[in-house]
Amino acid sequence: MTEIRPEAAAAEAAGLDEMRRAALTSRSFVAGALLTAVFIAMAAVSFVWTPYDVTVLTIPDKFLPPSPAHLFGTDQFGRDIFSMIMVGARTSILVAVVAVGIGVVLGVPLGLAAAASRRSLFDELIMRTNDVVFAFPALLMAILITAVFGPGIVNAIIAIGIYNTPVFARLARGAALTLWSRDFLLAARVAGKGPLLISVEHILPNIANLLIVQGTILFSLGILSEAAFSYVGLGAQPPLPSWGRMLADSQTLISLAPHTAIFPGLAIVLAVLGLNLMGDGMRDVLDPRLRRSRG
Amino acid sequence: MLTVAGLNLSIAGAPILKQVGFSVAEGEIFGLVGESGSGKSMTAYTIMGLMPRGSEVQGQVRLDDANLLQMSESEMCGVRGSQVGMVFQEPMTALNPLATIGDQVAETAMIHGEMGRREARTLARQTLDRVGLPPDRFHLDRYPHELSGGQRQRVVIAMAIALRPRLLIADEPTTALDVTTQAQIIRLLRRLVEEDGMALMLITHDLGVVAGLVDHMAIMRHGEVVEAGAAEAVFRSVRHPYTRALVEASNHAPDRSLRRRVEPEPLLEVRDVVRDYPVARRTLFGRREFFRAVDQVSFTIRRGESLGLVGESGCGKSTLTRAILGLDPVQGGEIRIDGEPVDADVPHSIRRKIQVVFQDPYGSFNPRHRVARLVAEPFHLMSEPPTGAERRERVDKALADVGLPGESAGRYIHEFSGGQRQRIAIARALVIEPELIVLDEAVSALDVSIRAQILDLLADLTVRHRVSYLFIAHDLSVVRAITDRVLVMRAGRIVEEGETEAIFIGARHPYTQDLIAATPSIARGLASRTGRAKGEEAPT
Numbered sequence: 001m002t003e004i005r006p007e008a009a010a011a012e013a014a015g016l017d018e019m020r021r022a023a024l025t026s027r028s029f030v031a032g033a034l035l036t037a038v039f040i041a042m043a044a045v046s047f048v049w050t051p052y053d054v055t056v057l058t059i060p061d062k063f064l065p066p067s068p069a070h071l072f073g074t075d076q077f078g079r080d081i082f083s084m085i086m087v088g089a090r091t092s093i094l095v096a097v098v099a100v101g102i103g104v105v106l107g108v109p110l111g112l113a114a115a116a117s118r119r120s121l122f123d124e125l126i127m128r129t130n131d132v133v134f135a136f137p138a139l140l141m142a143i144l145i146t147a148v149f150g151p152g153i154v155n156a157i158i159a160i161g162i163y164n165t166p167v168f169a170r171l172a173r174g175a176a177l178t179l180w181s182r183d184f185l186l187a188a189r190v191a192g193k194g195p196l197l198i199s200v201e202h203i204l205p206n207i208a209n210l211l212i213v214q215g216t217i218l219f220s221l222g223i224l225s226e227a228a229f230s231y232v233g234l235g236a237q238p239p240l241p242s243w244g245r246m247l248a249d250s251q252t253l254i255s256l257a258p259h260t261a262i263f264p265g266l267a268i269v270l271a272v273l274g275l276n277l278m279g280d281g282m283r284d285v286l287d288p289r290l291r292r293s294r295g
Numbered sequence: 296m297l298t299v300a301g302l303n304l305s306i307a308g309a310p311i312l313k314q315v316g317f318s319v320a321e322g323e324i325f326g327l328v329g330e331s332g333s334g335k336s337m338t339a340y341t342i343m344g345l346m347p348r349g350s351e352v353q354g355q356v357r358l359d360d361a362n363l364l365q366m367s368e369s370e371m372c373g374v375r376g377s378q379v380g381m382v383f384q385e386p387m388t389a390l391n392p393l394a395t396i397g398d399q400v401a402e403t404a405m406i407h408g409e410m411g412r413r414e415a416r417t418l419a420r421q422t423l424d425r426v427g428l429p430p431d432r433f434h435l436d437r438y439p440h441e442l443s444g445g446q447r448q449r450v451v452i453a454m455a456i457a458l459r460p461r462l463l464i465a466d467e468p469t470t471a472l473d474v475t476t477q478a479q480i481i482r483l484l485r486r487l488v489e490e491d492g493m494a495l496m497l498i499t500h501d502l503g504v505v506a507g508l509v510d511h512m513a514i515m516r517h518g519e520v521v522e523a524g525a526a527e528a529v530f531r532s533v534r535h536p537y538t539r540a541l542v543e544a545s546n547h548a549p550d551r552s553l554r555r556r557v558e559p560e561p562l563l564e565v566r567d568v569v570r571d572y573p574v575a576r577r578t579l580f581g582r583r584e585f586f587r588a589v590d591q592v593s594f595t596i597r598r599g600e601s602l603g604l605v606g607e608s609g610c611g612k613s614t615l616t617r618a619i620l621g622l623d624p625v626q627g628g629e630i631r632i633d634g635e636p637v638d639a640d641v642p643h644s645i646r647r648k649i650q651v652v653f654q655d656p657y658g659s660f661n662p663r664h665r666v667a668r669l670v671a672e673p674f675h676l677m678s679e680p681p682t683g684a685e686r687r688e689r690v691d692k693a694l695a696d697v698g699l700p701g702e703s704a705g706r707y708i709h710e711f712s713g714g715q716r717q718r719i720a721i722a723r724a725l726v727i728e729p730e731l732i733v734l735d736e737a738v739s740a741l742d743v744s745i746r747a748q749i750l751d752l753l754a755d756l757t758v759r760h761r762v763s764y765l766f767i768a769h770d771l772s773v774v775r776a777i778t779d780r781v782l783v784m785r786a787g788r789i790v791e792e793g794e795t796e797a798i799f800i801g802a803r804h805p806y807t808q809d810l811i812a813a814t815p816s817i818a819r820g821l822a823s824r825t826g827r828a829k830g831e832e833a834p835t
Contacts, residue, residue, distance in 0.1 A: 183659035187723070190620050190651050192643045192676040205663040287662075 022285045029281020035274025039267075043089040052080035054087050055239050063257040073259040075249065081260065084241040085267050091153065091242045092271065095235075096222035098157045100215050103164025108211065110165070111172025112203060116195035118177060127173065130166035138163035138225055142234050156235040160225050164218050171214050175207040209283040216279025220272035227268055243268050296321045296494055297342070297462055302354035304334075304341055304518075311337050312518045315354070319462065319511075324488055324495045326509035326526065328502060328541075330742040334518035335498050339464050343381060344371040358462070377407040380455030384467035386447035390439040396423070396450045397435025403457045422453045425490075427483060444608075445476035452483065459491050466498045473607035473769060478813035481508060500742060502545045503772075506530060506820025514538050530821055540744060545817055547747035548776040549754035555761060557779065558598040562633060562730055562763055563619070563649075568592045569627030570614050570787075588614040590787035591628070596731065601757065601764040603774035603795065605810070606784035612767050615784075616735050619765070620651055632731065647676035650724035654736035656716035660708040666719060667704035670694065673727045693722040696759070697752060714745035718752065725760065733765045738773055750777055771814045775799055783807045 023029050051071070061078035064070050072081035114126040136144075142159035149155050176199070179185060188198050227244025229235030236242035243264045250260035297319040304312040312334050319325040329335040340346055342356050344363060356363040358378065363371065375381070383389040390399060400422055401415035410418065416435060423433060426449040439447055448468060455463055465484065469477035485508065488495050499505060505512055505526065513523035514537065522535040533539045570589035577584075588611040596602045606612045617623045619630055621641045630637040635645045650673060653659040660669050670690045674680040681689055691701045697718040708716060717737060724732045734753070738746045754777060756762060768774050774781055774795065781798050783791040783806065791804040802808045 183653040183655055184661045186617075186620075186622065186653065187651065187659055187720075188661075188672060189622055190646075190649070191673040192646050193672075197675075202661050206661065 019285055023281070026281040026284055028277045029285060032274045032277025032279070032281055035270055036278055039089050039271050039274065040093065042086045043093050046083075046086035046090060050080075050083035050086050052083045054079055054083050054241055063253075063260075065257075066259055072263040073257070075246070075260050076253060076257075081246070081263050084246060085243065085263060088241045088243045088246065088264070088267070089271070091236050091240060092223045092226055092268075095153065095157050095160065095226040096219045096275075099160035099164055099222045099225075100218050102158070102161025103168045103218060104211065104215065106161075107165040107168025108172045108204075111169040111174075112176055112199040114169070115173045115176035115180060115203070116199055118180065123173075126169065130169050133162065134166040134170075136163075139228065139232075139234075142229050146234050151234050151237060153236045153240065156226060156229045159229075160222050163225075164222075167214065167218065168211065171210060172207060175210050176203045179203050179206055209286050212286065213279045213283050216275045216282070219275045219279075223268060223271055223275075296359060297496070298355070298357040299338070299342065300355045300357075302338070302341060302352070302356065304337060304346065304350055304352050306347060306350045310518065311350075312341070315515070315518070315520055317511075317513045317520060317523055319494050319496055321461070322488065322492045322494055323510040324485070324497060324508055326505035326512035327496060327498045327515065328500065328505055328512060329515035330500055330541075330744065332517075333515040335515050336466050337518075338515070339381070339466050339496070339498055342464065343375055343379065344368070373407070376403045376455075376460070377458045378460050378462065380458075380460040380463045382448070382451050382455050382463065382465040382468045384470050386444050386451055386471060389451045390447055392439055395436045395438055396428075396433070396442070396453075397437075400450065400453045400457055401435075403454055407458055418457060419453070422457045423450070425487070426450075426453045426456075427479075428453070443476075444472055445479060448472060448476075448480055449483065452480075452487070456487055456491070456493070460493060462494045462496065463487075464496045464498070467500070468497070469504065470500070474771070474813040474815075475607065475809055477504075477815070501815055502541060502743075503815025503817050503820060506815070506817040507823040508820070514541065527821070527824060530817065542817060544743040544747040547743075547750060549747075549751045551754050551757070551777070554601075554754065554757040555599045557600045560598055561595045562598045562600070563596040563765070564631045565592060565594050565615075565619065565628070566630075567628035568615065568618060568625050568630060570611070570618055570623070571626045572614075588787055589618065589625075592784075592787070592789055593628070594782055594789065594792065596763055596765060598730070599757070599761065599763055600780065601766060601778045603778035603781035604765060604767045604784060605769065605771055605774055605781060607769055607810075610784045611787040612784050613735065616651075616733055616765075616767055619733060620649060621646060643676040644678065647673065647727050648730040649733060650727070650729040650731075651733045651735060652717070652720045652724050652737040654739055656713040656720065656740060659720055660716065662708055664708075665704065666694075666706055666708065666711075669708065670704070670719065670723045670726055672723060676727060689726060690722075693726040694719075696725055696756065697722045712745075714741055714748065717741060717745075717749055721749075721752065721756070725756070725762075728760065729762065731763045731765060733767065735767045736769070737766075739768065739770065746773070753777060771799075771810055772816065783810065 058078035061074050062076050064074040066073045070080050070082065072085065074080055075084070110126050114123045117123050138160055141163055142156060145155045145159050179202070185198060185202060188202055193201070226235050226242065227247065230242040230244030231248040235244060246264035247261060250257070250264070254261050299318065300316045302312055302315040303310070315334070315338055317325070327335045327338065341352060342363065344366065346352060352364055354364070358374065363374065366374070397416060397419045400419035401412070404410050404415040404418045405412065408415070419435060420430065424430065428446065428449055433446070439450070442450065468484070469480050472480065481504065484495060487493065497505065497509060509526045511524065512526045512529055513520045514535070515521065516537050522529060522538045529538065533542055568589055569587065569591060571585040571587050574584045574586050592615060594602070604612055618625050619637065621637045621639060624639045632645060632648050637645065667690050670693055671686060674686070680686070690704055694701060694703055699715065699718055699722065708719070711719065738749050741749060750773070753764065764777070766774060766778050778795050780793065781795045782789050783804065785806050791798065791802060791807045798807060799811060802811055
C-alpha cells in the first residue's frame with residue numbers, strides 16, 4: 001500500500017525483534033515449535049533418506065521388537081516402523097496443511113463478507129449454506145466423495161477441507177461482527193474506507209489470533225481425521241504409509257506386537273500436542289498488548 | 296464510627312495505598328474524592344475486605360471497636376450487607392440479570408437476618424418503596440433489564456440498605472447516569488441518610504457532587520490522602536496545591552479570546568433530518584414498526600463556529616452524529632456540508648471535510664497498528680495521498696499540533712494513557728485539515744485535570760487552524776467552556792437553541808432549566824450549603 005520508509009522499516013524491525021524475544025520467552029511456543037520442527041524435519045529427510053525402504057517387504061524380519069537396527073521395531077511384513085513413521089509424517093502434514101488451507105481460503109472471506117453485509121440476505125445465504133455443510137460429519141463427507149471419485153489421499157484432503165470451511169466462516173463472522181461495532185471501524189469508515197479495505201486492514205489483523213488458534217486445532221484435527229480415514233480405508237492407499245493405517249493394521253496384533261501400535265499412536269499424539277502448543281503460544285506472540293505484559 | 300488509620304496496601308509488591316487515614320462519624324456524609332488511579336475505590340474494597348488476590352495490608356480499619364482487617368472471611372460476611380452496605384458504579388452489571396429485583400433485595404435479608412422468604416419479600420417490598428420504586432410500577436417480580444439505569448441504581452441501593460446498615464459505601468454511584476438522574480439519586484441518598492441515621496461514604500471524582508452534599512471529605516492522589524477536613528473548610532481555604540488544581544480544573548474554561556472570527560456563510564446545514572430505526576416485530580406477520588430516533592432536526596454551523604449539542608442518553612444525539620458523518624442513511628430531510636449533500640455514498644472529496652473524535656479513548660484505535668498508521672488513516676480520502684517524507688512530515692505535524700512528541704509515531708496505542716489517546720484521536724482528525732470536527736463526548740471519559748488540558752488544546756487549535764467544532768455532550772458545563780452556541784436535544788427533537796451564555800443565564804425551555812439545575816457545580820453546591828445553614832431547604 002505504501003512504500004517502506006526507513007523509519008517505518010526500523011519500527012518494523014524493532015517489532016520483529018520484540019516478536020522474536022516474545023516468542024523465545026513463551027514456553028509453550030518454544031516447546032510446540034520444537035515438536036513441530038522435529039516432525040517437519042522427519043518428513044523432509046524422508047524424501048532423500050530413510051533407514052530402510054518402506055516398500056520392500058522382508059517377511060523373515062516381521063514383528064522384531066525395538067533394537068539398535070530397527071529403532072521402533074518392524075511390522076507384520078518386516079518393514080521398519082521408524083522409516084514408515086518418517087514417510088507417514090509427509091502424508092499427515094500434507095493433509096493437515098492443505099485441508100486447513102482450503103478451510104481458510106474459502107471460509108475466512110465468506111465469513112468476512114457475511115459480517116460486512118450483516119443482517120442482509122447475502123449474510124443469511126452464506127451462513128445457512130454453512131449450516132447445511134456443517135451438518136454433515138467429515139467422515140460422511142469423505143464417504144460421499146469416495147463413493148463418487150474413489151478412495152485416495154486427495155479426496156480425503158478435499159473432504160476435510162470442505163468440513164473446515166464453515167468452521168472458519170463462522171469464526172470469522174462472529175469475531176468480525178463484534179469488531180464492526182467498535183469505534184475504530186467507525187473511524188475507518190469516516191476515513192472513507194469501504195468494507196473490503198476495512199475487512200483486510202482492520203478486521204483481519206484483529207481476528208488473526210483467533211484464526212491461528214483455530215487453525216492449529218484444525219491442523220491437529222486434520223491429522224486425526226486423516227488417521228481416521230486411513231483407518232477405515234478411505235484415506236492413503238497402500239503402499240503410501242500413513243499413521244492412521246499403521247494403527248488400523250496393528251489393531252489385531254496389539255497383544256502380539258504392541259510396538260506396532262504404540263509408535264504410530266505416539267507420533268499422532270506428539271504431532272497434535274506440538275501444533276496445539278505452538279498455536280497457543282503464537283496467539284500471545286502476535287498480540288502487541290500481550291507481548292508487553294510479558295515484560 | 297469508622298476509623299481508617301495508617302492503611303497501607305500493596306498488590307504484588309507495588310504500593311497502592313500509603314498511610315491512608317480518615318474517620319467517618321455516625322450519621323454523617325463523608326466524601327472520598329480523587330481522580331482515576333488515586334486509590335479511592337481500593338480503599339473502599341479494603342474496608343469491605345474485598346482486596347484482590349496477592350495484596351498485603353497493614354494498618355487499621357475500625358468499625359466501632361472491631362478491627363475489620365483482623366476478621367476472618369466468615370466474620371466479614373456477617374459485617375458486609377448487615378452493618379456496611381455497598382453501592383457500585385455500574386448499575387448495568389451490579390445486578391444479576393436472571394434474578395427478579397425482589398429476590399435480589401430479599402437475598403441480603405435472608406442471608407443475614409435469618410428471615411424466612413415471606414418476611415424477606417415483605418422487607419424487600421418496603422425497601423423498594425423507600426428508594427422510590429412504588430409497587431404499582433415496580434413489582435417484585437420484574438427483571439433488571441426492564442428498568443432504566445437510574446431505576447437499577449435504586450434497586451442496588453435498596454439491596455445495600457435493606458437491613459439498615461450503619462454505614463453505606465457508595466463507589467461512584469452516579470457516574471454512569473445522566474445528570475438529571477444523578478440529581479435524583481443524590482437526593483435519594485441524602486434522604487436515606489436522614490431517615491436511618493446511617494453514615495454514607497461517597498466515593499467520587501466529581502467535586503461538584505460533593506460540594507453541596509458532604510460534611511467531611513478527603514482528597515486522594517497516588518494512594519495518599521493529600522487533604523482532609525470539613526468540606527466547607529476544604530473548599531474555602533484550598534490549601535494543598537493538588538486540591539487547588541482539581542478545583543480549577545473542574546471550573547476550567549479555556550481562553551478562547553484569540554479564536555478566529557465566525558464567518559457568516561454556513562458550513563454544515565442540517566434540514567428537517569429524520570432517522571428511523573426498525574423495531575422488532577411484535578407478531579410473526581405483524582407490520583414492521585419504526586422508532587423515530589431523530590425527528591425533524593434542523594440547525595446550521597457557520598464557518599469557524601463551535602456548536603454544542605447537549606442531551607441525555609437516548610435522546611438521539613449519537614444517531615444524528617452518525618447521519619452527519621455519512622455513516623447511516625437518513626429517512627427524511629438533508630444534510631449539506633459546504634453546500635454539497637452528505638449521505639452514505641458521499642464522494643471522498645466532500646467527506647474529507649468532516650472528521651470525528653469518539654468518546655472512548657480505548658476503543659477508537661486499531662490495537663494492531665502503530666500510531667503513524669493510525670493517524671495517517673484519513674489520507675485515504677485524498678485523491679493523491681502524500682507519500683514518503685511528506686507523509687511522515689504531516690503525521691509528525693499533526694502529532695506536534697496536539698502536543699505529542701514525534702517518536703510517538705512508532706509506538707502502539709496501548710502504550711498511551713487515556714488523555715494521550717484522545718490527543719492522538721484529535722491528531723487523526725486534524726491530519727487532513729478538515730473544515731469540521733465532530734467531537735462525540737470526546738472529553739466525557741477523562742479525569743477533570745486531563746479534560747481541562749484537552750479543552751485547552753481544542754481551543755488552541757481553533758486559533759491555529761480554520762476549523763469548526765460540533766461538540767456533542769451530556770455535560771452542560773463542558774459545553775459552556777468551549778462553544779459559541781448550543782442546542783438542547785430531547786427525545787429526538789431540538790427543544791432549545793441559542794448563544795451559549797444566553798442559554799445558561801436564561802433558559803426558556805423547562806427541560807433545559809432542569810438540565811442546568813441538575814449539573815453538579817462547586818459554586819452552586821457551596822451556595823446551597825449556606826442556604827441550608829440559614830435553615831432553608833436546599834434547592835435541588
